[in-house]
Amino acid sequence: MQRPCAAQIVCEVHADSTSRLNASGSSCDEKYKSTQQKLYAKTRWKLEGDKFTTSATNFAVGQSYTVSVSCNRMTWVGTEGQGTLILQKQSP
Numbered sequence: 001m002q003r004p005c006a007a008q009i010v011c012e013v014h015a016d017s018t019s020r021l022n023a024s025g026s027s028c029d030e031k032y033k034s035t036q037q038k039l040y041a042k043t044r045w046k047l048e049g050d051k052f053t054t055s056a057t058n059f060a061v062g063q064s065y066t067v068s069v070s071c072n073r074m075t076w077v078g079t080e081g082q083g084t085l086i087l088q089k090q091s092p
Contacts, residue, residue, distance in 0.1 A: 003028060009036065011087060019043045019054065052076055 008026035013019045021040040023033035042056045047067065055062030065076035065085070072089040 003032065005032075006036075010090070013045065013087075017044050017046060019045050051079070 005028035010022045052067040074087045076085040
């Protein structure tokens with residue numbers, strides 16, 4: 001079950017194939033923020049065609065999505081029933 005405060009957690013995707021969760025701006029309690037940030041601290045990503053894969057185990061195990069981009073919005077549709085994620089680029 002997801003906490004409502006989790007909607008305020010930001011996923012930072014970096015050009016060096018790393019990503020991390022930044023929960024500092026969420027209203028979640030500190031223990032939850034810390035746990036989530038540690039859990040996703042080693043996440044890497046790769047893009048092959050329109051298949052976007054994330055993994056914290058150097059791709060031994062991971063989650064794959066079909067990805068599409070429109071303007072400043074990226075949509076990930078889970079290839080294994082994970083659902084759909086929509087990411088919106090924040091303005092600087």
